[in-house]
Amino acid sequence: MNKNISALYTIAQKETRKILGLMSGTSLDGLDIALCTVSGSGENTNVKILEFETISYSEDIKNEIRKVFAQKTIDFQHLALLNEWIGILHSDMINDCLKKWNISSNEVDLIASHGQTVLHAPKFLHQQEKFPNATLQIGDGDHIAVKTGIITISDFRQKHVAAGGEGAPLAVYGDYLLFGKKGENRIMLNMGGIGNYTYLPASLNAEEVFVTDTGTANTLIDIFTKHYFPEKSYDKDAEIAQQGTVNQELLNELKSDDFFQKSFPKSIGQELFNFDFVQSALVKCGLENISASDLLATLTRLSAETIAEAIYFTIKNTSIPAEDFHIYMSGGGTNNPLLVKWLTELLPCQFHTSDDLGILSDAKEAVLFALLANETVSGGDYNFGNSKGIPSVTMGKISFPD
Ligand SMILES: Nc1ncnc2c1ncn2[C@@H]1O[C@H](COP(=O)(O)OP(=O)(O)OP(=O)(O)O)[C@@H](O)[C@H]1O
Numbered sequence: 001m002n003k004n005i006s007a008l009y010t011i012a013q014k015e016t017r018k019i020l021g022l023m024s025g026t027s028l029d030g031l032d033i034a035l036c037t038v039s040g041s042g043e044n045t046n047v048k049i050l051e052f053e054t055i056s057y058s059e060d061i062k063n064e065i066r067k068v069f070a071q072k073t074i075d076f077q078h079l080a081l082l083n084e085w086i087g088i089l090h091s092d093m094i095n096d097c098l099k100k101w102n103i104s105s106n107e108v109d110l111i112a113s114h115g116q117t118v119l120h121a122p123k124f125l126h127q128q129e130k131f132p133n134a135t136l137q138i139g140d141g142d143h144i145a146v147k148t149g150i151i152t153i154s155d156f157r158q159k160h161v162a163a164g165g166e167g168a169p170l171a172v173y174g175d176y177l178l179f180g181k182k183g184e185n186r187i188m189l190n191m192g193g194i195g196n197y198t199y200l201p202a203s204l205n206a207e208e209v210f211v212t213d214t215g216t217a218n219t220l221i222d223i224f225t226k227h228y229f230p231e232k233s234y235d236k237d238a239e240i241a242q243q244g245t246v247n248q249e250l251l252n253e254l255k256s257d258d259f260f261q262k263s264f265p266k267s268i269g270q271e272l273f274n275f276d277f278v279q280s281a282l283v284k285c286g287l288e289n290i291s292a293s294d295l296l297a298t299l300t301r302l303s304a305e306t307i308a309e310a311i312y313f314t315i316k317n318t319s320i321p322a323e324d325f326h327i328y329m330s331g332g333g334t335n336n337p338l339l340v341k342w343l344t345e346l347l348p349c350q351f352h353t354s355d356d357l358g359i360l361s362d363a364k365e366a367v368l369f370a371l372l373a374n375e376t377v378s379g380g381d382y383n384f385g386n387s388k389g390i391p392s393v394t395m396g397k398i399s400f401p402d
């Protein structure tokens with residue numbers, strides 16, 4: 001037997017595995033690295049975060065990614081170069097963290113690498129009948145395996161597409177395994193660049209589980225903060241938006257986009273929610289001279305209302321009163337006080353953060369990918385039924401160090 005297969009076989013049989021989960025999200029802020037111990041699999045999974053770090057991307061890295069990120073037309077060679085380069089950069093970041101944490105690569109069983117999303121084009125976005133849903137994450141797993149010496153599982157989203165999904169959101173798998181609680185209706189709401197939520201019914205019936213993206217969460221706020229204040233990368237603590245007033249005409253125009261009319265579930269990215277999306281609405285409303293604070297207030301309100309309306313879709317589909325839903329927030333948007341204030345006003349549910357469930361909210365997505373890798377080697381027995389775009393498959397490609 002090949003020694004790598006034999007090593008993997010041993011890892012698959014362990015009671016507890018050390019898995020390093022990696023997530024670099026669409027807001028391009030950096031690489032989240034979570035070192036976890038994962039015991040068991042499926043509904044018997046338990047996870048503990050041993051170490052967590054976000055390694056910020058330098059301006060150089062951000063600029064190189066932006067050359068291809070969510071663009072229809074790109075320099076093809078640049079994409080190929082980036083695929084290798086990001087694999088190497090992520091490996092260096094991992095090796096630095098392991099050194100800092102005083103952990104040898106031999107102690108880590110697996111790396112779960114999401115990669116950097118550069119394009120997400122579900123069918124409703126590209127609208128080309130003969131082509132399927134498409135999504136592309138780069139930063140090749142072979143580089144990570146070779147440079148760290150650790151078996152690496154990567155490129156999780158392709159299998160989801162192959163099995164009929166849109167390639168996102170994937171959070172549902174880990175949310176279900178980790179956070180489902182009998183007797184409590186839970187909404188796991190992540191507010192990163194894009195918002196998404198998983199509904200975990202009190203029955204724990206996997207067939208009732210639901211997941212969808214909601215639309216922009218921080219993406220548009222970040223883009224226009226940077227546009228008006230090039231030295232800032234986001235509206236910290238909503239300091240700018242809090243000084244503005246929501247422009248109702250602009251808000252209505254932004255919300256009239258087809259994405260918000262399309263039925264749930266759905267997934268999306270900056271391919272739609274970008275500078276031009278807002279600019280064309282501003283032109284249409286004759287509001288090109290709107291103040292930065294009014295625009296950021298309106299964009300923050302857009303996130304709050306569209307997240308709340310998406311969650312109401314699930315609430316209305318059950319006969320359960322909204323007051324009986326518990327919303328657990330995670331992602332950077334949890335730190336935006338205006339967004340959270342409006343959400344709590346719009347939704348009469350009980351609000352918490354994922355920290356209250358023992359998972360640091362900033363680390364949640366990296367942990368979820370560690371769980372996907374755990375299922376790939378040792379589990380994979382979930383069944384979400386066929387109805388709602390959640391294929392019951394294991395995901396990821398396996399790269400060996402040598
Ligand atoms: N104190 C704060 N005030 C306001 N916004 C904040 C604050 N802290 C973080 N954010 C927002 O959170 C964003 C980063 O969130 P996060 O890291 O969850 O996104 P991501 O994982 O890259 O995105 P995605 O989950 O869509 O891939 C920042 O760009 C910023 O907009």
Ligand SMILES: CC(=O)N[C@H]1[C@@H]2OC[C@@H](O2)[C@@H](O)[C@@H]1O[C@H](C)C(=O)O
Binds near residue numbers: 119193213269
């Ligand atoms: C294609 C892609 O990278 N999508 C991300 C993005 O960030 C949030 C939202 O859009 C979600 O669909 C997804 O990430 C999370 C981890 C997911 O798949 O659940």
